[in-house]
Amino acid sequence: MNQLAQLGRGALGKLAAFGRSGIILGHVLVAKPQPRTMLPLLLQQIYFVGVLSLIIIVVSGLFIGMVLGLQGYTILVDYGSEQAVGQMVALSLVRELAPVVTALLFAGRAGSALTAEIGLMKATEQLSSLEMIGVDPLRRIIAPRFWAGFYCLPVLAAIFSVVGVYGGALVGVDWLGIYEGSFWANMQHSVDFFDDVLNGLFKAVVFGFVVTWIAVFQGYDCIPTSEGISQATTRTVVLSSLAVLALDFVLTALMFGDF
Amino acid sequence: MRITEISVGAFLLAGIIALLVLALNVSGLNLSNAEGTYTVYARFENIGGLTARSKVTMSGVQIGRVSNIELDEKMLMARVEMQIFNSVDYLTTDSSAMILTAGLLGEKYIGVSVGAEDDVLKDGDYIRDTQSALVLEDLVGKFLLNKASE
Amino acid sequence: MKPFEDVIIDIQGLSFARSGRPIFRDVNIQIPRGKITAIMGPSGTGKTTLLKLIGGQLKPAKGSIVMDGQNIPRLGRRELFEIRERMGMLFQSGALFTDMSVYENVAFPLRVHTDLPEQMIRDIVLMKLNAVGLRGAKDLMPSELSGGMARRVALARAIALDPDLVMYDEPFTGQDPIAMGVLVNLIRRLNEALGHTSIIVSHDIQETLGIADYIYLIADGEVVAQGTPQELKEVDSAKVKQFMQGLPDGPVPFHFPAAEYVDELMQEARS
Numbered sequence: 001m002n003q004l005a006q007l008g009r010g011a012l013g014k015l016a017a018f019g020r021s022g023i024i025l026g027h028v029l030v031a032k033p034q035p036r037t038m039l040p041l042l043l044q045q046i047y048f049v050g051v052l053s054l055i056i057i058v059v060s061g062l063f064i065g066m067v068l069g070l071q072g073y074t075i076l077v078d079y080g081s082e083q084a085v086g087q088m089v090a091l092s093l094v095r096e097l098a099p100v101v102t103a104l105l106f107a108g109r110a111g112s113a114l115t116a117e118i119g120l121m122k123a124t125e126q127l128s129s130l131e132m133i134g135v136d137p138l139r140r141i142i143a144p145r146f147w148a149g150f151y152c153l154p155v156l157a158a159i160f161s162v163v164g165v166y167g168g169a170l171v172g173v174d175w176l177g178i179y180e181g182s183f184w185a186n187m188q189h190s191v192d193f194f195d196d197v198l199n200g201l202f203k204a205v206v207f208g209f210v211v212t213w214i215a216v217f218q219g220y221d222c223i224p225t226s227e228g229i230s231q232a233t234t235r236t237v238v239l240s241s242l243a244v245l246a247l248d249f250v251l252t253a254l255m256f257g258d259f
Numbered sequence: 260m261r262i263t264e265i266s267v268g269a270f271l272l273a274g275i276i277a278l279l280v281l282a283l284n285v286s287g288l289n290l291s292n293a294e295g296t297y298t299v300y301a302r303f304e305n306i307g308g309l310t311a312r313s314k315v316t317m318s319g320v321q322i323g324r325v326s327n328i329e330l331d332e333k334m335l336m337a338r339v340e341m342q343i344f345n346s347v348d349y350l351t352t353d354s355s356a357m358i359l360t361a362g363l364l365g366e367k368y369i370g371v372s373v374g375a376e377d378d379v380l381k382d383g384d385y386i387r388d389t390q391s392a393l394v395l396e397d398l399v400g401k402f403l404l405n406k407a408s409e
Numbered sequence: 410m411k412p413f414e415d416v417i418i419d420i421q422g423l424s425f426a427r428s429g430r431p432i433f434r435d436v437n438i439q440i441p442r443g444k445i446t447a448i449m450g451p452s453g454t455g456k457t458t459l460l461k462l463i464g465g466q467l468k469p470a471k472g473s474i475v476m477d478g479q480n481i482p483r484l485g486r487r488e489l490f491e492i493r494e495r496m497g498m499l500f501q502s503g504a505l506f507t508d509m510s511v512y513e514n515v516a517f518p519l520r521v522h523t524d525l526p527e528q529m530i531r532d533i534v535l536m537k538l539n540a541v542g543l544r545g546a547k548d549l550m551p552s553e554l555s556g557g558m559a560r561r562v563a564l565a566r567a568i569a570l571d572p573d574l575v576m577y578d579e580p581f582t583g584q585d586p587i588a589m590g591v592l593v594n595l596i597r598r599l600n601e602a603l604g605h606t607s608i609i610v611s612h613d614i615q616e617t618l619g620i621a622d623y624i625y626l627i628a629d630g631e632v633v634a635q636g637t638p639q640e641l642k643e644v645d646s647a648k649v650k651q652f653m654q655g656l657p658d659g660p661v662p663f664h665f666p667a668a669e670y671v672d673e674l675m676q677e678a679r680s
Contacts (some may be wrong), residue, residue, distance in 0.1 A: 037521075047263045051270045083361060090285050121507075129504035132464050133518045133566075134493040136486075155274030162277040165285055182361060185314055185321060188287025189366055197281045 021217040027138045028146050028216075034139075041144040049110045049145070049212075050152030054159070056109055057102060061160040064097055065089060065167025072168075073176050082178050086187035089168030094191060094200045095256070098161040100248050103207035106153055107240035111215035114145055115236040118219025119229035127220075142216050149212025150205070157204035161197075199255045206247060211240040287312075296323060296342035297382040301356045306337045307367065307392025309358055314368040315341050322347040325369065341369065343380075351376040355388035367392060413441040417574060417606050418463060423472035425455070425462060432458055434630040435472070440574075445600050445607040447621035449614070450628050451652070456610040457501070459627075460576045463608070464496060465489045476574070494522055497567030497575040497605075501582060503559035505551040511538070511562050512547040518569045537565040540602075541595060557588030561595065568599060574606045575599075581613040589613075593620055614653060618642075626652070 072085040118141065121127050127137045165187075172178045191197065215236045222232035303309075306328060315323035323343035331338040343350065353374030360367055371386070380386070418440040425433045432455035440446050448456050461467045463474055465481045474481045479492060505514050515534045519525060525533070538544040541561040551559060560580065567575055577596065581589050597620045600607045611617045617624070618638045626634040626641070626649065634641060634649050641653055 043264060043267050046267045046270065051266045054270065054273075081361075084366075087366075094281065094285065124502050124507070125500040125504035126506055128461070128466060129498070129500055129506075129563075131466055132493055132496060132498040133521065134490045135521050136490065152270075155271065155277070158274055158277035158281060161285070162280045181319075181321075184284070185287075186361070186366060187285060189312060189314060191286040193282050193286040197278075197286050201278075 017221065020221055021213065024138065024142065024217055024220060025213055027136075028143045031136075031139050031143055037140075038144060041140070042148055045144045045148030046152055049114070049148045050155060053106060053109050053152070053156060056105055057156045057160050058163050060101060060105060061093075061098070061163035062167040064101060065093065065164030065169075066171045068092060068097075068164070069168035069171035069176075073172055073178070082172075082176075083182035083186050085168065085172045085178055086183035087190040089172070090165050090187045090191050091196065093161050093164040093168075094196050096200075096248070096252070098157045098164065099200050099203035099207055100244060102157040102160045102204060103153060103211055103244040104241055106149075106156065106208070107211045107215070107237055107244065110149065110152075111211050111236050111240055112233045114149070114212065114215040115219040115222070115233045116229055118142070118145070118216060119222040119224065119232050122220065122222065123224035123226070123229060138220075142220060146212050146216050149215065150208045153208025153211070154201050154204040157201060161200070195255075202255075203248065203251050206251060207244050210243050210247060214240045214243065295345040297345060298326070299323075299341050299343050299350070299380055299382075299384055299386060301339050301341065301369075301386040301389050302331060302334060302336040303339060303356075303358060303389050304336060304391040305394060305397075306339065306358060307394045309339065309367040309369070309392065313366065315343065315371060316368055317347070317371045317373070319370075322371065339369070348379060349373065350380045350386075352378045352380055352384070353388065354380065354386055355390065356386045357390040358392035360393065413439055415442040416440065417442040417476060418608075419473075419475045420463075421473050421475075423462070423469050423474065425458065425467070425469045427458070431630050433469070436627075436630070436632055438625055438632065440606060440608060441623060442606050443600075443604055444622040445596070445609060445620055447609045447611060447617045447624045449611060449617060449624055449626050449652075451612060454627050454629065456612075456627060457578050460498065460578055460608065460610055463576065464493060464498060494518075494570060495573045497570070497572040499560065499564050499567050499575065499577045499580055501579045503551075503556075503563040505554075505559055505563055505566070507551050509551075510547070511543065511549050511551070511554070514551065514562060515566045515569055518566060522570060533569065534565075537569055538562075540568075540599065541565045542591070555588075557584050557591065560584070560588075560592065564592075564595065564599075568603065568605075571603060572605060574608070577607065577609045577611075579611055580609065581611055581616050589616060596620055618653075 068089045069085055072088040073082055076082045076084055076088070118127075121137075121141065127141065130137045130140060169180075169183060173180045173183050218232040218236045218239075222228045309325060309328065311325055311327055313325040314321050315325060323341050325339055326342045327340040329338055329340075330336075350371065351374045353376045355372055355374065357370045357372075358367055359370045374388075416439045418438075420436060420438040420440075423433050423436045423438075424431070438448075438459075448459060450456055458467065462469055463476075463481065465484060468482050472482075476492065476495075479488070481489070481492065484492065505511075506517065509517065512534055515537055516530050519530045519533060523530075535544055535547070538547055541564055543558060543561055543565065546554065546558065546562070551562070554562065580592055580596065584592065593616050596607060596609070599605075609617060609621065618641075621638060623637055624635065624641055625632050634644055634646070636644070641649070644650065644653075
């Protein structure tokens with residue numbers, strides 16, 4: 001009986017947290033935009049969230065593209081279809097790997113930083129202090145961070161795709177000697193701009209929304225102690241990774257499956 | 260602050276460039292039809308996996324793209340519509356078109372070879388001399404039939 | 410209860426509970442305008458909570474907190490942010506914005522709430538920093554300040570908009586004697602010079618007695634004693650006396666009459 005009560009209490013707690021996160025999201029989404037104060041803050045956050053994530057995205061994109069090129073080649077060469085490597089690299093990057101891996105890296109790099117930063121602001125009473133000065137921290141602190149993450153993830157995913165494709169070309173064409181013309185032509189033939197590229201970027205948009213939502217909520221809602229912040233940071237990474245992977249399946253089924 | 264603004268600007272620009280590369284280089288989207296094309300048709304017995312946006316090549320070099328495939332109801336054959344680049348203005352009226360496969364399992368594309376006539380194909384003309392796709396099942400079937408009749 | 414001539418904040422019948430544990434039970438407190446009022450009591454009696462209730466960051470379960478005719482718990486979000494412009498709060502940790510310099514921290518409330526030209530903001534900021542003796546530190550970042558300095562910068566920020574009410578949350582905790590003396594002096598001087606009302610929450614008896622005009626002693630969710638420092642010193646209860654004098658071994662170390670009384674009643678009821 002006790003365990004049952006505990007289960008119920010846990011579930012209610014989760015539900016309440018979900019409700020609180022919804023309230024925060026609502027405040028952020030309906031907040032009247034104030035371009036004059038918002039724009040510099042947004043720029044600052046895009047710098048922290050996007051520009052500073054660029055290196056990890058470029059490096060991972062390059063290596064993932066190169067690995068895809070290498071693996072694709074070793075398998076496809078047995079069937080004499082090594083010119084399909086370009087198609088394979090591009091399709092897997094654009095449809096799946098770019099949005100998903102970017103979102104996972106983003107959750108680890110930027111999401112955790114967002115949570116820790118906001119949590120620390122809460123612990124050092126900076127959020128309370130803002131409230132007492134008469135500034136809504138949801139607008140001043142949460143909203144710019146949320147929108148920055150939302151804008152940055154598709155950009156990062158697009159960059160990831162391009163770097164990955166060229167990484168695949170580097171291995172496939174320059175090192176393994178696939179005929180360059182058919183590598184690109186095959187790719188261009190099979191990748192559709194609307195069905196593949198835009199759908200992939202749409203995934204990135206959804207992931208950006210979810211990951212930054214989780215990150216800012218965990219920061220805003222954390223227990224304002226050092227232990228609480230570290231727990232919240234971990235939760236951000238775990239929850240957003242799971243959310244990204246689960247959502248990816250749903251989105252893929254909706255976009256590419258025949259349901 | 261200044262550095263922040265510049266790097267954010269560069270970041271967003273990189274995103275836009277990446278999208279353009281994805282559009283033009285990776286998905287081969289032809290935004291403006293920079294090079295004009297003219298339309299040529301060909302009828303095939305069996306297109307065997309040829310799709311719209313497949314390549315049209317001559318000696319392996321791309322000279323155009325398949326833009327549409329439909330069933331010609333009168334002749335009960337596949338009618339393939341191709342967009343050939345304007346710069347390729349030397350396809351003679353007796354050119355032949357053949358559906359080829361890149362590699363054993365690769366993509367299907369159309370190979371065009373030029374004949375000996377003086378007249379060239381114009382917009383809306385048909386390539387008469389066509390050879391259908393090599394369909395593996397047909398091949399195996401023919402082979403077995405030959406064996407049986409021996 | 411001694412009536413004041415001019416009350417800026419009138420708290421009536423305030424009750425508040427956190428996760429089932431009552432923090433305040435039916436508390437009445439009046440804050441006189443233009444004076445320094447101290448809220449005292451041992452740690453964990455919800456003194457900081459009281460400030461957050463006045464600031465509208467928490468909502469009470471029952472009761473009213475009226476500031477100049479406006480009942481704070483009933484205000485909407487917008488009105489709440491408006492009334493907060495008339496309050497300044499000095500947080501225990503200072504709560505400076507870590508990504509801004511000292512100058513920008515003090516300028517922040519001005520930038521948010523006024524459309525003053527930059528030149529005027531600069532004059533005001535330097536004036537406020539001068540008042541707390543830290544004009545020379547204007548270009549430092551908060552991480553480069555000592556605890557006492559950070560608190561003084563936070564004080565400069567709290568008074569940047571010339572509020573009617575300044576709330577100090579444990580201003581003396583963790584300060585060395587010199588910094589403590591500086592702060593005590595500063596709070597007194599600013600209160601006289603700027604004519605605002607001050608509320609100090611503290612458990613540092615000597616410092617608080619030195620500057621407060623009126624004191625409320627809170628324990629176990631109730632006001633157990635109130636009066637001027639002189640009156641409180643003369644309260645003829647051994648337990649209040651013990652707290653006021655900070656004696657380590659009194660009748661019941663750091664326990665207040667009410668708590669014990671309740672305990673006794675409970676025991677009687679059970680037996």
